[in-house]
Amino acid sequence: MKWIAYALAAAVSIAPAFADDSTPVGLWKNIDDVTGKPKALIRISENNGVLQGKIEQLFRAPTEDQNPKCEKCEDARKNQPIIGMVFMSGLKKDGDAYTGGEILDPDNGKVYKSKMHLSDNGKKLNVRGYIGVPMLGRSQVWLRQE
Numbered sequence: 001m002k003w004i005a006y007a008l009a010a011a012v013s014i015a016p017a018f019a020d021d022s023t024p025v026g027l028w029k030n031i032d033d034v035t036g037k038p039k040a041l042i043r044i045s046e047n048n049g050v051l052q053g054k055i056e057q058l059f060r061a062p063t064e065d066q067n068p069k070c071e072k073c074e075d076a077r078k079n080q081p082i083i084g085m086v087f088m089s090g091l092k093k094d095g096d097a098y099t100g101g102e103i104l105d106p107d108n109g110k111v112y113k114s115k116m117h118l119s120d121n122g123k124k125l126n127v128r129g130y131i132g133v134p135m136l137g138r139s140q141v142w143l144r145q146e
Contacts, residue, residue, distance in 0.1 A: 021122025021144070024051060024098065028125055028142040041145065042088075051098055053088030055106075072109030082106045088114060103129045112137065 024044045032039045041057040060066060069079045077085060091101030096117055103114035112129035119126055123144050130137025 021118070023122075024116065024118060024125055027056070027145040028053075029145055030127070030140055030142045033138055033140045042142065044088075049092055050089075051091040051101065052086050053103075054084065054086050055082055056084075058083060068106075070104075070106045070109060073104065073106070074109055075111070077104065078109075091116065103127070105129065 023046070025046050026044060028042045028044060030039050030042055031037070038059045040055050040059060042053045043056050044051055044053045058066070058068070060068075068082050070077050070082055070085065071079060073080070077087075085104075085106070087104040087106060089101055091098040091114065094100070097115055098117065099115040101114045102111050104111050112131060113134075114127065114129050115134060116125055116127040118124070119141075125142040125144070126139060127142055128134055128137050128139045
């Protein structure tokens with residue numbers, strides 16, 4: 001019986017090593033496209049073929065508010081805590097990309113159209129937020145954590 005418990009414990013402990021790199025589902029560290037520094041940990045989940053992203057952790061200076069609210073948001077997320085917030089939604093697989101979604105920038109409260117695609121064998125996620133057409137926007141590269 002002990003060996004079954006050990007086998008189960010070993011299987012659970014190495015499960016993250018077998019994450020599915022062919023899908024964006026998982027935990028990502030986003031890198032600020034302006035500063036080049038880590039900004040947050042984001043959990044992407046899928047429900048019925050639609051992806052959404054939730055902020056799990058912010059990387060902030062010790063002097064900054066560690067649990068800020070989205071003061072500049074203009075929708076139902078106004079004054080809601082950023083940690084735990086669904087800020088990305090509606091992305092669906094379209095060939096090698098995920099398109100048709102939207103992404104909120106909690107720093108300015110603006111909502112943008114979004115698209116993304118995996119690169120580097122699923123280790124990186126290229127995320128683009130834009131207004132109107134994709135060439136009018138900003139991109140970030142997120143790094144897979146699990």
